[in-house]
Amino acid sequence: MSNLAALPIILPLLAGILAAFIHKKRTLVRIGSQIFTVAHLLLVIWIFLQVKNQGSLVLETGDWAAPYGIILVGDMLSMTLVLTTNIVAVACVFFAPKSLSEQQESFYFYTFFLMLIAGVSGAFLTGDLFNLFVFFEVLLMASYGLIVLGNGKAQLRESLKYVLINLFSSMLFVTTISFLYSVVGTVNMAQIAERVQEVEQRGVLTTIAIMFFFVFATKAAVFPLYYWLPRPYISPNPVVSALFGALLTKVGIYSILRTFTLIFNQDVELTHTLFIYLAGLTMLFGVIGALSTNNVKLVIAYNIIPAVGFMLMGIGLFSEVSISGTIYYLVHDMIIKGVLFLLIGAIVYVAGTSDLRKMGGLIHHYPVLGWLFFVASLVLAGIPPFSGFIGKLLLLRGSLAQEEIIIVIVALVSSLLILFSMIRIFIRGFWGEKTELSYPERKRKGNRMAWPVAGLLSLSILLGMGAEWFYPSIQSIAEYLMNPEIYIDSVLKE
Amino acid sequence: MELIMAILAGILFTTGIYNLLQKQMLRIIIGTGLISHGAHLFILTMGELETGESGAPPILTEGVESYTDPLPQALILTSIVISFGVTSLLLVLAYRAAQINGTDNMEQLRGTDYE
Numbered sequence: 313m314s315n316l317a318a319l320p321i322i323l324p325l326l327a328g329i330l331a332a333f334i335h336k337k338r339t340l341v342r343i344g345s346q347i348f349t350v351a352h353l354l355l356v357i358w359i360f361l362q363v364k365n366q367g368s369l370v371l372e373t374g375d376w377a378a379p380y381g382i383i384l385v386g387d388m389l390s391m392t393l394v395l396t397t398n399i400v401a402v403a404c405v406f407f408a409p410k411s412l413s414e415q416q417e418s419f420y421f422y423t424f425f426l427m428l429i430a431g432v433s434g435a436f437l438t439g440d441l442f443n444l445f446v447f448f449e450v451l452l453m454a455s456y457g458l459i460v461l462g463n464g465k466a467q468l469r470e471s472l473k474y475v476l477i478n479l480f481s482s483m484l485f486v487t488t489i490s491f492l493y494s495v496v497g498t499v500n501m502a503q504i505a506e507r508v509q510e511v512e513q514r515g516v517l518t519t520i521a522i523m524f525f526f527v528f529a530t531k532a533a534v535f536p537l538y539y540w541l542p543r544p545y546i547s548p549n550p551v552v553s554a555l556f557g558a559l560l561t562k563v564g565i566y567s568i569l570r571t572f573t574l575i576f577n578q579d580v581e582l583t584h585t586l587f588i589y590l591a592g593l594t595m596l597f598g599v600i601g602a603l604s605t606n607n608v609k610l611v612i613a614y615n616i617i618p619a620v621g622f623m624l625m626g627i628g629l630f631s632e633v634s635i636s637g638t639i640y641y642l643v644h645d646m647i648i649k650g651v652l653f654l655l656i657g658a659i660v661y662v663a664g665t666s667d668l669r670k671m672g673g674l675i676h677h678y679p680v681l682g683w684l685f686f687v688a689s690l691v692l693a694g695i696p697p698f699s700g701f702i703g704k705l706l707l708l709r710g711s712l713a714q715e716e717i718i719i720v721i722v723a724l725v726s727s728l729l730i731l732f733s734m735i736r737i738f739i740r741g742f743w744g745e746k747t748e749l750s751y752p753e754r755k756r757k758g759n760r761m762a763w764p765v766a767g768l769l770s771l772s773i774l775l776g777m778g779a780e781w782f783y784p785s786i787q788s789i790a791e792y793l794m795n796p797e798i799y800i801d802s803v804l805k806e
Numbered sequence: 807m808e809l810i811m812a813i814l815a816g817i818l819f820t821t822g823i824y825n826l827l828q829k830q831m832l833r834i835i836i837g838t839g840l841i842s843h844g845a846h847l848f849i850l851t852m853g854e855l856e857t858g859e860s861g862a863p864p865i866l867t868e869g870v871e872s873y874t875d876p877l878p879q880a881l882i883l884t885s886i887v888i889s890f891g892v893t894s895l896l897l898v899l900a901y902r903a904a905q906i907n908g909t910d911n912m913e914q915l916r917g918t919d920y921e
Contacts, residue, residue, distance in 0.1 A: 483844075
């Protein structure tokens with residue numbers, strides 16, 4: 313049964329390879345990918361339910377017993393994130409044909425897309441640190457392919473910086489793994505966690521912990537390592553931006569969550585206090601970035617950064633309530649960032665410009681897009697009863713319980729500023745005199761773009777409205793993360 | 807032996823980072839290559855080098871007392887393949903970027919046309 317843990321990685325990989333062979337038959341690949349993604353989502357839901365009912369899936373590849381071979385661990389946290397990834401993927405695959413040009417679509421978009429899904433799922437499911445690095449590379453390779461798709465001038469220019477920064481942090485990741493290997497003598501996460509408790513040299517381990525944090529923070533765009541993020545994220549096609557915004561930074565946050573609850577939970581005073589400070593700065597600087605620009609795409613891209621701050625804050629507080637807040641926020645943010653990037657892609661497409669000063673009066677022609685955007689802004693800012701609110705409520709409750717008042721104030725102020733930056737787009741872009749349509753021929757296509765987004769957004773609303781229904785399982789994940797022994801026992805089978 | 811390896815890795819890292827901070831694209835790519843080789847040497851060193859009379863094999867069979875830790879070797883192999891792939895991709899990307907933007911100077915590749 314535990315073989316199920318490998319399916320979310322292998323199936324998209326195989327489908328991606330298959331799509332590469334028939335990439336010239338556009339309709340076939342498109343419909344094939346759509347069918348595949350939906351079927352795969354159903355399969356992942358089934359695996360998720362299996363894990364929920366019967367406990368973690370542990371796959372020891374090649375039948376090597378746990379500390380020696382490569383292992384894949386499908387616990388509730390991983391499977392929740394894999395499920396969310398696949399939900400975002402379904403929305404993106406239905407949005408893709410409407411926004412990609414023919415040339416972009418036939419140049420292996422679906423291959424890279426499926427490989428990205430495989431890489432992201434792999435990073436969530438893997439049980440040893442070196443494979444985390446390998447799956448990081450798999451998803452980064454796919455993202456390098458996606459980011460240059462279309463061969464634009466700005467795209468090539470920005471992708472170069474993106475590739476370089478990721479290459480550098482990957483090499484640092486390998487170096488850090490080798491440091492840890494020399495101290496504890498293993499790369500299996502469960503065994504590292506077990507040995508870290510025994511090792512006497514706490515100073516060395518804290519240094520290694522900070523180095524790991526540096527690597528993951530670069531991928532997750534934490535202050536001050538976020539400067540590379542906004543521009544490469546807005547230069548490719550909206551679908552690609554949505555995938556990046558929804559998935560890539562979240563893999564970084566997941567890695568921080570996993571390593572700092574499971575392995576480096578020794579020197580909480582130092583590392584986790586550092587996280588709280590950085591979380592506050594991340595929120596503030598991200599939101600300042602969002603307010604500083606008139607480019608609507610850039611506003612959305614900058615809004616990724618404060619969300620990362622919120623999640624890091626939960627990890628820094630390190631209590632059961634705050635960790636469950638982080639998990640809730642993580643799931644919410646994956647969905648809502650997908651929604652926003654797709655929406656803004658549609659808006660820029662129908663308006664013909666991404667400059668806020670040149671827009672106006674769009675709501676007369678595109679009421680559906682307008683109201684979707686309005687609701688999405690409320691969800692992002694965390695207005696009750698939407699899903700952003702529940703995550704923030706849990707985080708704030710966690711910080712009030714530990715009397716961290718400053719971070720509460722920073723979080724509330726930055727939420728307000730996020731709302732302001734989003735409503736600014738709504739007011740300037742959608743309100744105003746009814747004007748002639750600048751591109752009337754785009755109207756039908758623009759309205760059709762709204763449907764996949766509406767589906768994803770309704771899910772996000774459901775996540776907020778049905779919080780009572782989701783909260784128990786999220787709380788149980790947090791409980792599970794706070795007790796790393798369960799993970800260690802399930803992997804090493806003692 | 808470990809000391810020599812550590813110094814060598816250090817030199818590779820230093821020269822790599824020096825090259826990474828240059829303006830010319832090709833130099834930056836050479837820099838990333840040097841850094842990744844530094845990292846690989848580093849893994850090898852961290853796995854504790856066995857310096858017998860003629861070195862020791864990374865195999866564990868019955869009767870062999872002195873052997874090198876095989877895990878770092880497996881890790882390096884994977885890591886080399888990955889860095890090889892990324893470097894070749896980066897070269898192609900740099901070539902296209904230089905061709906389309908008309909320059910290979912990173913200073914001139916700053917993004918300003920979004921505001």
